[in-house]
Amino acid sequence: MKMRSSFTLSLCVLGLTSVAFAGDTSYSPVSITTPFSEMMKSDIKNKPALMKKHHKLLNERYNLSEKVDPKATMSGGKPLPVGPTVKLKSGTSWDKLSALTPNEIKKKGLFPYLPLPHVSPDGGGLVVSKKQLETHPELVRFDMDFDLPNAYLPEFPAPLYLISRPDLGDVSKGEEITINNYYHKFNGILTPFQLEGLRLLVTPVAQQQFNVTDDRKAEKAQDAVTCFSCHVNGHTSGVFHLNPDNRPQDTRFRIDTPSLRGVNIQHFFGSKRALRTLEDFSExxxxxxxxxxxxxxxxxxxxxxxxxxxxxxxxxxxxxxAFPPAPKLGIDGKLNPKKATKSELRGEKLFATNCASCHSAPYYTDNSAHDLQVERFYKGRAEGLIKTFALRGIKDTPPYLHDGRLLTLEDTVEFFNLILELDLKKNEKTDLVSFLRAL
Ligand code: HEC
Ligand code: HEC
Structure with a gap:
């Protein structure tokens, strides 16, 4: 019954109340009977209320002050956001929280890192940051806006480093690689076969919200999405959507676009689906x-x-x-003690004891997946097995976790301190963050 009403709701959001389902279904409605102009009008009308509700949730959970550390930057120079950003319930502190059992935290509703919902869990789809929309008006949706402030997003556009040409540094030269400039930028650097691959990665095609049909979410009818719309410059710009691998609609997670840096060392692809080859995943x-x-x-x-x-x-x-340069790491992927600070070295030790069983050097992944059982701490749907993302270059990819609920590295450390029940001291957490920044 619950699922049925959620489908009715999603149809309302789409302005499709005239279509009725006989019951639960895995499929989206195919033949749309409401004209595009009517659908757009109703979406535009509903948008302020949708955004207001979502921002209320964000402001209840996070302090979005956009605090940054100007001395610590991502690979292209953008300052790193500093957290923790979550608001703890009044009367709670990090120390008090780690003294409680998972069940006590759950019962009292104190867990600060609840799954982050999509702006419209019913509507879903690709949502692009305001910064990216400045140069990509074709990706503007009329039914919803991106939600997180720019400080908590990767650089746009991010640098691109090539495994085959480390000597060149950032080959994007600070520009976004598109169908209009890829050839001149890369002719003479890539092989013809790679160049053809790059062409396909930047060629716009139809996508769920950006196409020519009546239930699209962009004003103009056009095929507008490239692989590099989400994996900008082979990295990520923080575009999110709903995971495509489960039903019914209301059980689908928000999913943050992962970086493609270092996919060559990975053994499977996708946070849950675990396709065995990069070719299969791309297809x-x-x-x-x-x-x-x-x-x-x-x-x-x-x-x-x-x-x-x-x-x-x-x-x-x-x-x-390639992963971005990490000048403090040696050829084994571990800190070079001659280059690292004391805090980074202490962080590396703590990491070796508490984190490396899953995130092992040199790329800080075990190329496996784990069920962190986060639902031990909150009432709600279990999230299950998720791929161990590689932590090389991790400072460049906020927000963190499959849904982006952890806005800063400080938040990732607080999160793992709670869910692994580590009871780390304040200075130990600082050291762990220093280490993560060096990866
Ligand atoms: C709408 C944004 C979007 C577009 C467009 C997009 N991707 Fe992705 N990509 C994602 C998301 C989100 C994931 C994570 C999916 C998951 O975990 O199941 C992902 C995952 C991947 C992965 C696996 C990465 C990993 O670490 O497991 C590869 C490889 C990939 N995409 C390649 C591509 C290619 C090739 C294209 C173009 C055909 C493309 N993507 C287009 C958002 C996008
Ligand atoms: C039991 C295995 C395991 C251990 C131990 C573990 N992690 Fe993870 N880590 C994961 C998995 C699985 C994910 C992906 C979870 C998700 O997205 O829901 C992850 C994600 C992360 C991320 C976010 C990656 C991204 O790209 O968004 C960071 C940062 C991280 N871990 C740091 C740590 C630190 C620091 C520790 C130790 C204090 C630690 N992990 C211990 C398995 C582990």
């Missing part, structure tokens, strides 16, 4: 992930079906995208 991403994991909708909206050779070229290019 699935274009064929169904673009369309909410729904092949019926993909067919309707004009999915681009890449040939296996094109997919191989796209993978060949992605395999060249």
């Amino acid at each position: 699935v991403e274009a064929k169904t992930a673009y369309f909410d994991g729904d092949p019926v909708i993909a067919l309707k909206k004009g999915a681009r079906r890449f040939t296996r050779e094109e997919i191989a070229a796209m993978a060949a290019m992605q395999n060249m995208i």
